[in-house]
Amino acid sequence: MATTDIHIHSDVHHHGDHDHEHEHHEGNFWTTYIFSQDHKVIAKQFLITGIFWALIGGVLSVIFRLQLGFPESNISWLKPLLGGWITADGKLDPQFYLALVTMHGTIMVFFVLTAGLSGTFSNFLIPLQIGARDMASGFLNMLSYWFFFISSVLMFISLFISTGPASGGWTVYPPLSALEQAISGSGLGMTLWLVAMAFFIASSLLGSINYISTVINMRTRGMSFTKLPLTIWAFFFTAIIGVLSFPVLFAAALLLIFDRSFGTSFFLSDIYINGEPLAHEGGSPILFQHLFWFLGHPEVYIVLLPALGISSEIIATNSRKPIFGYKAMIGSMLFIAILSFIVWAHHMFVTGMNPFLGSIFMLLTLIIAVPSAVKIFNYVTTLWKGNIRFTPAMLFSIGLVSFFLTGGITGIFLGNSAIDIQLHDTYFVVAHFHLVMGSASFFGMLAGIYHWFPKMFGRMMNEGLGQLHFWLTFIGVYLVFFPMHYIGIAGFPRRYYSWTNFDTFSGFTDLNMLVSSAAIATLAAQFIFLFNFFYSMFRGRLAPINPWNATTLEWTTPRNPGHGNWPGEIPAVYRWPYDYSKPGAKEDFIPQTVPYSETPESNLPHETKLIKLESSNGDNAIIVEGSH
Amino acid sequence: MSLIIGLGAILVLGVLYMIFRVTNLVAIAKGVKDDKVGPNNSLHGVLFIIFMVVSLVAFFWYSFAHFDGYTLPIASVHGKETDHLFWVTMAITVAAFVIISIIMFVFIYQYRYKEGRRAKFYPDNHYLELTWTVVPAIVLTVLIFTGLSTWNDITSPAKKNAEVIEIVGQQFAWTARYPGVKDNQLGKVNFKLIDNFGNEFGLDLADKNSYDDFKSLELHIPKGKEVLLKIRAKDVLHSVFLPHFRVKMDAVPGMQTQFKFVATKTTKEMRLETSNPDFNYELACTEICGQGHFSMKMPVVVDEWDDYVKWKQAQETWLKQNPKYLDKVPADLREAAMIKAGLEKDPGATVASVNE
Structure with missing residues (x-):
């Protein structure tokens, strides 16, 4: 074990030195910025692409919110953008409405909150926080981004084709998604969707495998698993979930491609459409739903866990306290990760699945509330008796906890199959997942950007603008999604272009108008962020080495870490990442790189015993990766 | 018309940018920032309290005042049971939600940064953690079993003469x-x-x-x-x-x-x-x-x-x-x-x- 690690590390070290020389030669533009194998550049590529997609996803949602909130208004002014999808009397085409809903979901879940969040922060933080020169395989890492890029290009093209992009909902349930006769978006648009997702899955797998091997193999001297920051734990679990679940979506997509193009009947049976019966027999649409949600539910945690990891780190740093219950936090994440694989069918209580299966999945689903509750309580206790600094990152992390709470408890309703009968596919579900998964993860992503921007670009973002951005977005998000609970309890179904056909759903024009107005305002507030982000990248205040007085390794790198991250040797790690406000210590934080032998005034009894081990580091084989 | 609106928008954005630049320059002129927190740190603690009070009041007011507007009358036998379950769950979750929200926002306000104070080093407490693992688990068990029995009734085979x-x-x-x-x-x-x-x-x-x-x-x-x-x-x-x-x-x-x-x-x-x-x-x-x-x-x-x-x-x-x-x-x-x-x-x- 020890010898292999030494081997790998000396290799990487060598590689790092080599690239350093390249940088001195001012490298080739293409290898430095485009086809870079540096994890930091790849992280930024994911980030910029993610921001681009977030903007598109947000604009799409505002367009369909215009229809829902102001159904009478004439939106022919959108004609330059939407062309034929605006009808002659200035209304949104009902089919394009479904396309908007579908693409909004696909873009936000996969392109923004999976690639944009994990892609950015796993790439950026894993090597920096575990003390590695780069990812285990820089090449696979680069490939991961470029597969994502190809996927993005295909998905983007699909927005502009004449038959429209995929329109069967982001869950692409067949037969609707399989039959062009059923909806025109299931033609070329759906083909592009499936191919784009195939590339996306490949990208995600390449990334995840890299994250896992990097975390396992490339931790610096002294960085045992129990000294990893919670961010790394979160990314690690996320990557494992991704590796185990994404291939199942790939299988589902592949079988759907077969059904669509090669006449197989995996998901299709007994269909009479457009005046003729189809030849398909023996398939089951329910099978697709099982396969889809076998990824789909873990996907929720692929999106959420990194955000929770990021917020754990930020809340501890800005409360100037150790995260409460470090091990409980890891345990609850592990438990959530395991449970996430055995709850998928709670999305299918009323699809005709055997009701007994419903009972089992209800049981397993509600268990997930326990580790989630533990996480919330631990966050709250971390705030208790802290010394809280409201940096924009901290504000967004607090927002995340608030959304996680508000959106999480409605999961207790939906996980209960008896209650879900009425709430399934209503706006209650929309409110639930937008808060607990969408907004919470989105806030995690924003918190991460504000917190690590100084390390990414060597400059500070404007704090005042960040705080303004937070308040507008925080209040905006609540105004958008909280009223949806009422609309959902009243039974309003999702994915309706308009409700006026039903007497039962004729009310709530006022709330829908409020929701739409708030959505527009919230989107507008994001431009404050965009301005702050790009302005600060070039003209922001120069960042100090450790602007937040944090303990983790990334803050020991130079202001603009070059290829290889640390100019000299990689620092060794001696303590856990949460030594904030330790009694007796001079400062209110002790970086992970400070040995216990240097802090006799603040050491706890069991830590004093560890000093002995530290001093014998040089020639002791207990510590992996001997010093050079 | 749209030209005027467009020009107006550009003007407003321009003014906002100027304000931003000026405040930035003023901040730089005032001296190097070496404070641990920004000048408005406490403000955010206060804002969280205001946010909490306003939103909780709005939540309860709307929920009671418009109750008939968002609830549908029940017209089936099992509907009474599922709605009952819904409102029981609502009572439990709203209680938890309100208590946790208040505690959280009060902590946020109370423990905002103060010069010279030091946070409490409090890494864990097994009793606390055990409590908030076991209590939700018990509450959930109750909900699960009432839910299960209702679900089983609803999905049981229909009568022969249905x-x-x-x-x-x-x-x-x-x-x-x-x-x-x-x-x-x-x-x-x-x-x-x-x-x-x-x-x-x-x-x-x-x-x-x-x-x-x-x-x-x-x-x-x-x-x-x-x-x-x-x-x-x-x-x-x-x-x-x-x-x-x-x-x-x-x-x-x-x-x-x-x-x-x-x-x-x-x-x-x-x-x-x-x-x-x-x-x-x-x-x-x-x-x-x-x-x-x-x-x-x-x-x-x-x-x-x-x-x-x-x-x-x-x-x-x-x-x-x-x-x-x-x-x-x-x-x-x-x-x-x-x-x-x-x-x-x-x-x-x-x-x-x-x-x-």
Whole structure:
């Protein structure tokens, strides 16, 4: 074990030195910025692409919110953008409405909150926080981004084709998604969707495998698993979930491609459409739903866990306290990760699945509330008796906890199959997942950007603008999604272009108008962020080495870490990442790189015993990766 | 006009940018920032408290003041139980939500940064963690078991004498098929027999049970008797949603699904209860099915049992409405089919009337 690690590390070290020389030669533009194998550049590529997609996803949602909130208004002014999808009397085409809903979901879940969040922060933080020169395989890492890029290009093209992009909902349930006769978006648009997702899955797998091997193999001297920051734990679990679940979506997509193009009947049976019966027999649409949600539910945690990891780190740093219950936090994440694989069918209580299966999945689903509750309580206790600094990152992390709470408890309703009968596919579900998964993860992503921007670009973002951005977005998000609970309890179904056909759903024009107005305002507030982000990248205040007085390794790198991250040797790690406000210590934080032998005034009894081990580091084989 | 708006917008953005630059420069001129926190740190603590108070007040005010606006009257037996579960869960979760929110925002305010104070080093406490693992677990166990028993009741097999009604979804309409008053059995169907000329169900005319089946574009159900909906779809997924009856079940091509329930209020009674003379029950589609998804509606009528039976007897059978399909009936069954479908008087009945 020890010898292999030494081997790998000396290799990487060598590689790092080599690239350093390249940088001195001012490298080739293409290898430095485009086809870079540096994890930091790849992280930024994911980030910029993610921001681009977030903007598109947000604009799409505002367009369909215009229809829902102001159904009478004439939106022919959108004609330059939407062309034929605006009808002659200035209304949104009902089919394009479904396309908007579908693409909004696909873009936000996969392109923004999976690639944009994990892609950015796993790439950026894993090597920096575990003390590695780069990812285990820089090449696979680069490939991961470029597969994502190809996927993005295909998905983007699909927005502009004449038959429209995929329109069967982001869950692409067949037969609707399989039959062009059923909806025109299931033609070329759906083909592009499936191919784009195939590339996306490949990208995600390449990334995840890299994250896992990097975390396992490339931790610096002294960085045992129990000294990893919670961010790394979160990314690690996320990557494992991704590796185990994404291939199942790939299988589902592949079988759907077969059904669509090669006449197989995996998901299709007994269909009479457009005046003729189809030849398909023996398939089951329910099978697709099982396969889809076998990824789909873990996907929720692929999106959420990194955000929770990021917020754990930020809340501890800005409360100037150790995260409460470090091990409980890891345990609850592990438990959530395991449970996430055995709850998928709670999305299918009323699809005709055997009701007994419903009972089992209800049981397993509600268990997930326990580790989630533990996480919330631990966050709250971390705030208790802290010394809280409201940096924009901290504000967004607090927002995340608030959304996680508000959106999480409605999961207790939906996980209960008896209650879900009425709430399934209503706006209650929309409110639930937008808060607990969408907004919470989105806030995690924003918190991460504000917190690590100084390390990414060597400059500070404007704090005042960040705080303004937070308040507008925080209040905006609540105004958008909280009223949806009422609309959902009243039974309003999702994915309706308009409700006026039903007497039962004729009310709530006022709330829908409020929701739409708030959505527009919230989107507008994001431009404050965009301005702050790009302005600060070039003209922001120069960042100090450790602007937040944090303990983790990334803050020991130079202001603009070059290829290889640390100019000299990689620092060794001696303590856990949460030594904030330790009694007796001079400062209110002790970086992970400070040995216990240097802090006799603040050491706890069991830590004093560890000093002995530290001093014998040089020639002791207990510590992996001997010093050079 | 739009030019003026555009110019105005650019002007406003320009002004905002100038303000931003000036404040930035002022901040730099004031000196290097070496404070641990920004100048407005405490403000955010206060804002969180204001946010909490305002939003909790708004939440409770709206929830009580508009209660009738967002709750639908219940018109089924199991609906009472699921709604009860819903409100029990609501009470528990709202209590937890309010308590945790208040504690969190108060901590945020109370422990905002103060010069010279040091945070408490408090990495863990096993008793606390055990408490908030076990307490939610117990509460959830209670919810799970009440939920399970309700769910098992709802999904248990229907009674033998339940009224069976078939509902068929297609883009973008619902059709009901009743088993007919003579045999009370739904005839067999096969999707390959569906055509554009009248056999929209794909009725198999070799099956005797199909002759007295009748079609309806309105769903009529009796009050006080168990109804078993047999649900299927012809083209893509649909979902039967009867909001007042708390009924929802997908319609799946190639697989029959079902849902049983007992209606408790007739349409007339509901009109009185809601004091809305135009009230009608409705069936909506809740599974995305294409561009007409939002308009896929079926009117629903709940009658007293006697009225329901009368209505059923007054309906023409499908075969009577589509007599050309008699050709498809096997020759030996044609006579029986004509009698069962009401195309020809029952000879027995004729004899009886002659005898009178």
